[in-house]
Amino acid sequence: MTDILDELRWRGLMAQSTDIGALRAALAEGPVTYYCGFDPTAPSLHHGHLVQLIVMRHLQQAGHHPLALVGGATGMIGDPRMSGERQLNDKDTVAGWTDRLRGQIERFLDFEGENGARMVNNLDWIGGLTTIDFLRDVGKHFRLGTMLAKDTVARRLESDEGISFTEFSYQILQGLDFLELFRRYGCTLQTGGNDQWGNLTAGVDLVRKAEGASAHVLTTPLVTKADGTKFGKSEGGAIWLDADMFSPYAFYQFWLNADDADVVRFLKIFTFRSREEIEELERAVSEAPGAREAQRALAEDVTTLVHGPDATERVRRASQALFGRDDLRELDPATLRDAVAELPQGPAEVGRSTVMDLLVATGLEKGRNAARRTISSGGAYLNNEKVTDEEQLLRTEDLLAGGYALLRKGRKNLAVATVDEA
Template sequence: MTDIVEELKWRGLIALSTDEEALRKAFASGPVTFYCGFDPTAPSLHMGNLLQLITMRRIQDAGNLPLGLVGGSTGLIGDPRPTAERVLNSKEVVAQWLGRIRVQVERFLDFEGDFAARIVNNLDWTAPLSAIDFLRDIGKHFRVGKMLSKDAVSARLNSEAGISYTEFSYQILQGMDFLELYRQYGCVLQTGGSDQWGNLTAGVDLIHRTEGVSAHALATPLVTKADGTKFGKTEGGSVWLDAELTSPYAFYQFWLNAEDAKVDEYLRYFTFRSREEIEELDRATREKPHLRSAQRALAEDVTTLVHGADQFRRVEAASRALFGQGDLAGLDESTLRAALAQLPTASVAQLAPYFELFAETGIVPSRSAARRAIQEGGAYVNNAKIEDVDAQPGRADLLHGRWLLLRRGRRTLAAVELVR
């Protein structure tokens, strides 16, 4: 058992709270039943959801009872985005995605012991409800003026796109979830991201109006880059928790490339390392940033948490091997494919001299520049120096009969794929 409020505050995880002292007292006299919701508006959760899952586990480990809500009904609607109306997915697609997301949520919570977690689906209490009952029993407690003040709603109202009644009603559905979980399980706390604050407080208000009791909401900060812009997008898209959408190698590299100015924050947000460990890693970053000790610890912990220790060992070995610090030929095909997918790649129908392949990948500006790199001893294939400027690879040089790893200097990498 820990003082979970102090733990969350030290980690910087409380951006907004309805009443921090009241929440502290509730935890002290606990256990507190709490929930966080995850909508199947995509086939996988992403790094923003990961922060919520880890926060849930912290609160559970402090001796409280988590409810992981999968949004079978709210996923059919979609939380309003500030920019444009969502495209509604079919019921069949939402049901399929819900199953995948439920499995992801279950991986992060403990379903045994005195504080066992429970998975709930809001379609169970929404589907049987008639439109008339919904309007009479739930809708009458919401004031349109307050609903219009929500950030996403007001942003849409002031845009050309406007907002449909469908998305406008989302906050009523989420508020009803909190009320239903209060009635069924005594749930008195909802957690979520700070961009969800309006939806979180809608449930708090609804419980107060209908039940005459106080409930709590706690919002975590948005994860941002050092310049303050929202984080969670890479050049290839969202950082997904599903290995089919973001490979374990790409996932590992995402965390390994964390900015020095933010890595301490990410360690507090996304790992279970102690204050002493994180402070030591922060000192190492300031004193010897080139070693990237904090980034390596972050990438190890988060990759292991999401994909398991075996996948972490594979992707770390691949990361080292790409730069000549491990056995490149010993990498399994799927890991090598994922690693090379992050590099500039030239697909060729037949093998050619190395100077042509270097130019084809774009890591040198021309064939003559590639020749110079080879002559100066700065060109490598599969981590072996190319000695002859006119050398050409054979099929025996191909990794898994398919790829070549080219390197110029110490860190400029590219791949060649022989396509048949």
């Protein structure tokens, strides 16, 4: 491997550092103990957290010691947003979400060996901190002018809703995390998103003032699409890493649908493929974009990273089966349900609905005459079998798991007829 900072920069995973020369020297002398924090303000991590987990993994593979912090304390407050106060969640909710996030994070890091990862929870040191100790031992190191100048704080102060003392104090608590991890584990590097710069540097300043020691910050840039628009939103909202909140099939399809202008950059950021492999895929995008080889590599790698190889194989087969390249009946019910969840749907009755009816009911055709023409021209399929009889009825044996029947018009237009099995 090249110098780890050069590797991260080539991959588009570096934005800012407090002192790049000093950090490079520290990493070269190594190993360095570093941490990244994840607040349980939701029951799952999302694609933005994925970037941070990948950075942590790169650093661990380069021989450094990771600390993964789940903010059981800071999660009860929440990092200030650019607009509007966060809703405060109760202790039991935050505790439950803390456990869920720990389980997600553990899949990305190696907890064995000389530089095995360690999970930490800031509730362990913040939970028992008295108000007097907080003000005397921590608060005295912070200056209001510096705190008020933080970008998020400044914007909130200029807004109509302002900012509460609770959220204003968040940067002190995050700074305390860095100090505590420095004292407990010799941690000297914190990583995070570039939008967190102010909170991250608060920890560097606190370590310097309280301990007279040097510490470092390394941030990642905000990932955007080639056209400058925000990356990482689906029709249903965030790209969650939890399979129950965003199915592995939908997750796979999200990456598979990456634009040609974005896919090489996403391969660098979100996969661990070598430079040579990515350069080869870049040539494939240029020479044969229709094959979408790079998109398939991206979807398979990221889905495997997040959900595991078995889930990736199931959704890959489902994706193929929808278009007749694998057997629909071999898909498990959950994967089939996820695969058809975003398709147009229409009601059907076994023994009464004809394929012509179903083409209209699902919206694949606007009327019976159009449906009749599609069937006669050989462009209608039921469960990937070509339909030649416009009066063909839907039979019980046509139903897939969950009461579905897959309809296709031409090569790419899909819909699902559903039968109420109750």
